[in-house]
Amino acid sequence: xxxxLFRAFGLAVxxxxxxxxxxxxxxxxxxxxxxxxxxxxxxxxxTIRNASYLMFDTLFAMDENYKVQPQMAEGAVVSDDGxxxxxxxxxxxxxxxxxxxxxxxxxxxxxxxxxxxxxGKILFSKTASLEAADDKTVVLTLNEPWGLVLDALxxxxxxxxxxxxxxxxxxPASEAVTEPIGSGPYKLLPDEWVPGSIVVFKKFDDYVPRSxxxxxxxxxxxxHFDKVEIQYIPDTATAINALIAGEIDWIEEVPADMLxxxxxxxxxxxxxxxxxxxxxxxxxxxxNPPFDNPKIRHALQLAVEQTPFLQAAFGDVTDxxxxxxxxxxxxxxxxxxxNTDRVLKRDPEAAKKLLExxxxxxxxxxxxxxxxxxxxxxxxxxxxxMLKEAGFNVDVQPTDWATVATRRAxxxxxxxxxxxxxxxxxxFVDQSNPMTNVYVSGDCDNSWFGWACSERxxxxxxxxxxxTSEDDRKKLATEMQxxxxxxxxxxPLGQAFPSVGLATDLKGYIDGPVPFFWNLERTN
Amino acid sequence: xxRYAAARILAxxxxxxxxxxxxxxxxxxxxxDPAILLAGDNATPSQVAEIRTRxxxxxxxxxxxxxxxxxxxxxxxxxxxxxxxxxxQLIAQRVEPTLVLSFVTLVLTVLVxxxxxxxxxxxxxxxxxxISMGIAVAGFSIPVFVIAYLLVYFFAVKLRLFxxxxxxxxxxxxxxxLNSVTLPAIALAFVFSALxxxxxxxxxxxxxxxxxxRTAHAKGLGAPRILFVHALRSVGVPVxxxxxxxxxxxxxxxxxxxSVFNIPGIGRLTVDAVTRRDYPVIQGxxxxxxxxxxxxxLLVDLSYxxxxxxxxx
Numbered sequence: 001x002x003x004x005l006f007r008a009f010g011l012a013v014x015x016x017x018x019x020x021x022x023x024x025x026x027x028x029x030x031x032x033x034x035x036x037x038x039x040x041x042x043x044x045x046x047t048i049r050n051a052s053y054l055m056f057d058t059l060f061a062m063d064e065n066y067k068v069q070p071q072m073a074e075g076a077v078v079s080d081d082g083x084x085x086x087x088x089x090x091x092x093x094x095x096x097x098x099x100x101x102x103x104x105x106x107x108x109x110x111x112x113x114x115x116x117x118x119x120g121k122i123l124f125s126k127t128a129s130l131e132a133a134d135d136k137t138v139v140l141t142l143n144e145p146w147g148l149v150l151d152a153l154x155x156x157x158x159x160x161x162x163x164x165x166x167x168x169x170x171x172p173a174s175e176a177v178t179e180p181i182g183s184g185p186y187k188l189l190p191d192e193w194v195p196g197s198i199v200v201f202k203k204f205d206d207y208v209p210r211s212x213x214x215x216x217x218x219x220x221x222x223x224h225f226d227k228v229e230i231q232y233i234p235d236t237a238t239a240i241n242a243l244i245a246g247e248i249d250w251i252e253e254v255p256a257d258m259l260x261x262x263x264x265x266x267x268x269x270x271x272x273x274x275x276x277x278x279x280x281x282x283x284x285x286x287x288n289p290p291f292d293n294p295k296i297r298h299a300l301q302l303a304v305e306q307t308p309f310l311q312a313a314f315g316d317v318t319d320x321x322x323x324x325x326x327x328x329x330x331x332x333x334x335x336x337x338x339n340t341d342r343v344l345k346r347d348p349e350a351a352k353k354l355l356e357x358x359x360x361x362x363x364x365x366x367x368x369x370x371x372x373x374x375x376x377x378x379x380x381x382x383x384x385x386m387l388k389e390a391g392f393n394v395d396v397q398p399t400d401w402a403t404v405a406t407r408r409a410x411x412x413x414x415x416x417x418x419x420x421x422x423x424x425x426x427x428f429v430d431q432s433n434p435m436t437n438v439y440v441s442g443d444c445d446n447s448w449f450g451w452a453c454s455e456r457x458x459x460x461x462x463x464x465x466x467x468t469s470e471d472d473r474k475k476l477a478t479e480m481q482x483x484x485x486x487x488x489x490x491x492p493l494g495q496a497f498p499s500v501g502l503a504t505d506l507k508g509y510i511d512g513p514v515p516f517f518w519n520l521e522r523t524n
Numbered sequence: 525x526x527r528y529a530a531a532r533i534l535a536x537x538x539x540x541x542x543x544x545x546x547x548x549x550x551x552x553x554x555x556x557d558p559a560i561l562l563a564g565d566n567a568t569p570s571q572v573a574e575i576r577t578r579x580x581x582x583x584x585x586x587x588x589x590x591x592x593x594x595x596x597x598x599x600x601x602x603x604x605x606x607x608x609x610x611x612x613q614l615i616a617q618r619v620e621p622t623l624v625l626s627f628v629t630l631v632l633t634v635l636v637x638x639x640x641x642x643x644x645x646x647x648x649x650x651x652x653x654x655i656s657m658g659i660a661v662a663g664f665s666i667p668v669f670v671i672a673y674l675l676v677y678f679f680a681v682k683l684r685l686f687x688x689x690x691x692x693x694x695x696x697x698x699x700x701x702l703n704s705v706t707l708p709a710i711a712l713a714f715v716f717s718a719l720x721x722x723x724x725x726x727x728x729x730x731x732x733x734x735x736x737x738r739t740a741h742a743k744g745l746g747a748p749r750i751l752f753v754h755a756l757r758s759v760g761v762p763v764x765x766x767x768x769x770x771x772x773x774x775x776x777x778x779x780x781x782x783s784v785f786n787i788p789g790i791g792r793l794t795v796d797a798v799t800r801r802d803y804p805v806i807q808g809x810x811x812x813x814x815x816x817x818x819x820x821x822l823l824v825d826l827s828y829x830x831x832x833x834x835x836x837x
Contacts, residue, residue: 034796036604036606036607037607037608116571172574173571174571174574174575174578175578176608178608178609194617194788195604195606195607195609195614196607196614196788196792196793196796197617197788198788231690231786232786233689233786234783234786234792234796235783235784235786237673237784238676238688238689238783238784238785238786239689239786241676241677241680241681241688241689242687242688242689242690242786244681245680245681245684245687245688247687247688247689247690372799399555400556400799401799402556402561402799402800402801403554403555403556405556405560405561406555406556406557406560406561407555409557409560409569409572
């Protein structure tokens with residue numbers, strides 16, 4: 001065979017194999033962070049949570065009406081006295097290594113989750129025993145009736161009670177499982193995982209989806225792609241260009257000032273994710289002066305208002321944000337406007353007067369200005385002048401998020417490495433539930449950073465945990481909000497609805513507080 | 525020659541040791557606790573303490589350094605605090621993209637900058653000189669990410685000639701690799717060429733005034749031969765020095781380019797490790813850089829001997 005013919009043959013072979021390879025459908029995702037571990041019990045990090053949903057499954061799951069439905073479980077039978085929950089696993093559940101999912105695995109996984117998760121800890125504090133009665137039956141026995149058992153087991157956000165093999169679940173929760181094995185619709189390809197760059201999943205052929213249609217985290221999780229890649233693209237502009245050029249299919253969050261990149265673009269679009277709202281807060285340290293004085297905390301409330309912060313973050317994209325001072329988010333079952341006037345309206349003169357009455361001695365407020373996260377950088381730039389105008393002395397110190405994340409844990413005075421205020425954000429799922437909202441615990445030294453202290457709040461939360469009627473819960477939540485704003489555990493800065501970037505040739509996207517990638521398929 | 529090379533390599537060892545002490549101290553002095561970052565928002569103080577103990581972060585610094593050094597001597601650079609993977613594995617995964625990008629940039633740069641500088645010197649103060657030096661100054665002054673975004677906009681988003689981002693591994697075919705690093709290499713070469721073109725121009729200008737060039741003219745040799753064979757060869761030493769320094773800075777300085785073009789190289793590994801206070805990775809990467817630098821300096825020194833026979837003697 002002449003040499004050039006030989007080459008042409010080689011080329012043809014190459015083309016054919018290239019075509020065969022491209023017939024494999026791959027979904028390529030860009031999340032906000034990097035997937036460094038795949039163990040959603042070892043961390044509350046949302047990127048890890050999102051990625052984990054691809055490969056892990058849960059006993060119960062929340063549907064689009066925020067009702068808990070069975071997922072791996074066939075169902076649960078509750079005894080008449082409300083103390084014994086008998087949960088049966090459905091048929092055909094398999095881990096990615098081929099071994100069957102047993103009740104033993106479920107028990108071990110739940111115990112590990114219960115040692116670290118907020119709601120899980122409450123559940124286990126009320127649990128007399130959790131045992132595998134046989135291969136398919138889990139029996140949970142409580143000390144006292146508790147209305148939120150299924151809500152806890154069907155928890156949609158961090159830490160999600162995922163099921164893993166018992167031997168992996170034997171690890172302490174603080175130690176991440178390094179070679180995770182799940183039983184979800186996609187299976188991890190460990191050899192193609194490069195932390196800081198990419199993690200690849202393959203469709204798990206033995207997964208049996210439920211027969212119901214997909215509904216948020218519940219229903220049938222049908223995998224339509226052969227492979228799913230999560231690429232870590234640190235630069236947002238690059239990620240958007242890649243989406244427009246068809247190199248990736250989905251971006252978790254398109255910043256408001258980059259929405260215009262999509263004008264006139266046919267290959268990709270943005271979707272304002274109304275359900276995946278986040279909220280921003282200014283957290284206040286109750287241990288250090290000047291904010292150890294309640295009056296000065298009230299002055300802080302009057303010194304700031306939400307609009308300038310929201311504008312700093314979203315510019316004129318007004319449908320991306322909402323002014324909201326409801327402790328449990330606006331448009332949720334426990335939303336309320338009680339005691340919000342003082343939070344929503346700025347009044348520097350009144351703040352000055354309060355400072356005078358409180359005998360404010362000019363102790364500077366330490367502002368740890370985070371410069372490496374753009375939204376935070378903007379927020380801090382707005383905060384300092386507002387405080388000054390209201391008569392506060394401020395000490396602005398530029399720093400990075402890693403430093404603040406460490407320093408906020410310190411209960412020391414400011415001069416010994418302590419702090420006064422910092423910005424943070426929480427998602428809709430955690431904030432809308434009084435059991436998981438960190439600002440309403442009132443648990444003093446055991447509270448989240450800021451250590452706000454209120455016996456009444458502690459008491460209300462205990463009552464909430466055992467309340468059985470929705471009316472009672474609503475009443476308790478409303479009082480919690482009233483006290484929280486009096487106490488100033490934090491200053492709410494409004495709600496945001498980040499836009500998701502999506503390739504236009506995809507259908508079946510589930511809009512929710514957590515992104516899910518089953519059900520999603522390509523149209524062509 | 526071999527003894528010379530061996531001596532140079534041995535001299536690198538104390539440098540390495542000093543660098544590791546320095547980097548270890550610097551990483552640990554920086555505020556920020558990896559255990560807290562690792563534990564996440566809902567962690568309790570006892571969980572954080574548990575992680576700190578597991579990672580030996582509660583030991584005195586000297587003891588931590590001793591542990592690290594002992595392992596490093598056995599080529600065990602520890603495990604990443606962040607991902608739990610061995611540091612040697614993380615570095616190995618990242619070497620190829622950075623090396624390929626640096627190499628392609630270097631080739632592009634030398635192909636463009638050396639002739640540009642030589643011609644500028646030949647036609648000193650002419651319009652050609654002004655234009656090429658103008659471009660060189662612009663390359664030096666415009667931040668690399670601006671050039672990067674412009675290249676992406678025109679050649680990737682509009683013309684679809686190259687991918688916007690990402691790296692294709694050599695194992696998947698070198699054509700795809702070359703395609704994936706073309707835009708980042710051009711962006712980097714733009715900056716790097718400016719430096720080399722200017723050094724080449726200055727050195728050639730000096731050489732052109734020498735007697736042997738006049739002799740070459742008198743012999744009736746053509747301009748290109750005089751310029752590229754006689755003048756350029758004699759300016760090899762300063763130009764190679766700058767290329768060597770440049771290559772070293774390239775390996776470290778590809779951080780921005782790697783971020784903009786999403787290339788999973790060493791530069792990005794470093795930045796990510798610093799923002800996460802991933803001490804073992806920071807230490808491992810810096811050690812790797814130090815070894816690379818010593819190696820490059822060695823290559824530069826050896827190439828002096830090749831170019832300039834006087835040094836060989």
